[in-house]
Amino acid sequence: MEEKWIRDPLSAMLAGVAIVGFGLYAVFAAAGVAQWSEWWAYLLISVGFALAVELPIRMIRRSYRLSGLIFTRLLIGSFFILIGIGGILGFGEWWLALTIIAFGCTILTFGLWWWLGLGRR
Numbered sequence: 001m002e003e004k005w006i007r008d009p010l011s012a013m014l015a016g017v018a019i020v021g022f023g024l025y026a027v028f029a030a031a032g033v034a035q036w037s038e039w040w041a042y043l044l045i046s047v048g049f050a051l052a053v054e055l056p057i058r059m060i061r062r063s064y065r066l067s068g069l070i071f072t073r074l075l076i077g078s079f080f081i082l083i084g085i086g087g088i089l090g091f092g093e094w095w096l097a098l099t100i101i102a103f104g105c106t107i108l109t110f111g112l113w114w115w116l117g118l119g120r121r
């Protein structure tokens with residue numbers, strides 16, 4: 001049985017990017033630049049960045065393309081980044097609610113785009 005990261009080394013690299021990003025936050029928190037109480041926001045940003053970077057790389061390298069909707073990873077990554085930034089800047093519940101609505105509208109638009117056949121050209 002073949003190891004998953006041997007078949008798809010890009011997943012290993014992106015997991016490493018997310019872990020390094022969160023490690024940088026730990027360094028900033030230890031230096032007093034960031035606050036430990038905001039750890040979840042920085043974790044969401046680092047995971048979101050790794051997911052958002054994945055789409056262009058998979059589109060460029062044909063051997064790394066996956067079956068299914070890789071575009072949803074870009075949407076989820078953007079969603080994580082927006083929630084993380086909102087948590088750091090302290091926009092509160094309104095920011096979270098508006099981000100969720102925007103995320104839902106984006107998915108709805110994407111679904112309608114394909115349902116109408118505009119994405120199959």
